[in-house]
Amino acid sequence: MDAVPLPSPFRSMTLQGRTNAFNGLEIDGEAIPDEEVELRALFPSRMAQWREDGLSLIWLRVPLAKSFAIPAAVEQGFVFHHSQADYVMLTCALEPRAFIPPYATHFVGAGGVVLDSRQRLLVVNERFRGNRSEPFWKLPGGLLDPGEHLEAGVRREVLEETGIETRFDRLVVAWHNHRYQFGKSGFYMVCRLTPLTFDIRKDDFEIDDCCWMPLEEYLASPHVASFNRVIVEAAVANPTLAETVLPFYPDPDRHEFFFPPAPWPLTPETVP
């Protein structure tokens, strides 16, 4: 059957894209017709053409305002690849061996070991914790913002939670962990920071309490996780990073630690 000329309201239809270096075709939201009926009229012939052209993979970026295109694309064999708040990216592999690159796999968080010249450690007691009748002393820190440097992110989190300005010294421990939020993995980067100010102004929403605690008191406290104790010991000892087994983390498939090598005591006595 010959192609039927499109009626005039459909002349705006495109579904055109540009090819990339991997024999893929990338289609932006602007190339999606404004009406679902136009898209559905166009999609099958375009799919046939793309197959005929020998393309390996079609990328279709659907903006929120054109979400009607998603079911139509799924009917043509598209699957989801990734999304941001305002779009979903779909892919359709036209050849079985087409390589579909993965999307981001990790979160990155950072904690700060902030020691003053009198060997006092900056610690926080979070408001949202399991047992609110007892304190649970942690290092200040949090997730990096998108595009944020580790150095900037850890200083920002420490400042937000405690009011303390710091200088970044070094990365001392990298903790790799799997099956974190949404099933993704995470790196927790422990950094040595030098305090530039000393007056605490804590974040009242997130933090119940914040103080400069003598290092020896922190390491001996029953209200501290074994992991935090060894982090701080490692950050104080401060040589290179080596893969390290922590006997109190029983599932080696889920966690991976890189610590400065001995000497620093790895003798957790209490796990809160």
Add this chain to the structure above:
Amino acid sequence: MDAVPLPSPFRSMTLQGRTNAFNGLEIDGEAIPDEEVELRALFPSRMAQWREDGLSLIWLRVPLAKSFAIPAAVEQGFVFHHSQADYVMLTCALEPRAFIPPYATHFVGAGGVVLDSRQRLLVVNERFRGNRSEPFWKLPGGLLDPGEHLEAGVRREVLEETGIETRFDRLVVAWHNHRYQFGKSGFYMVCRLTPLTFDIRKDDFEIDDCCWMPLEEYLASPHVASFNRVIVEAAVANPTLAETVLPFYPDPDRHEFFFPPAPWPLTPETVP
């Protein structure tokens, strides 16, 4: 107007969810009606009920097979949160200050500095490179698979590309870079590995050439990136990690490096 009793074919409709610790409601794919008309009949009253209940955030997980639910949800104010190949997660904030947790922000790749006892370095010349008339010697490596340990991932990549079995020694350099694939950030982790086998069996698809190159020859080669040269120098010197400025990376907002501190020579003479 009183609620009209639902006709019998609609009795399967649920759109029920379970509340979480953050005053959110999580709705799974099974709770989405099988027919679009049922969903559209139900959605407005459910939205009103959720608002009345004082919920902060609604999570809606739409499987591929029910993608008709996406435009209907977008009409109710939902936006995309993240997706995997077989589902899209949407969110709708019912109170303006509702905190919507971010999705994964990073890729993690790893490269191996594999040195034998005669100070020869395992290097590869990738097939997909800019100028194919000249070699471009790199460290073997690649992206971690989802859920894969760094130690396992770097050994797997080295084995796949070169056929060499290795033992993991330590993480020596962490390179943080922004605006990588899909606008996300990446960490490239450089690891010291000890070879356990020596006969090269290269991956013919990805790798043009692979060899054991004397370390001095590698460091002096014009077919090596300045960054790779300093990585190898740092991995050989091998002390702690500190934030380091690389003068041949002109955009400090985009890159962040953690290297062992001096002494190791930071004198890149040629940038290929």
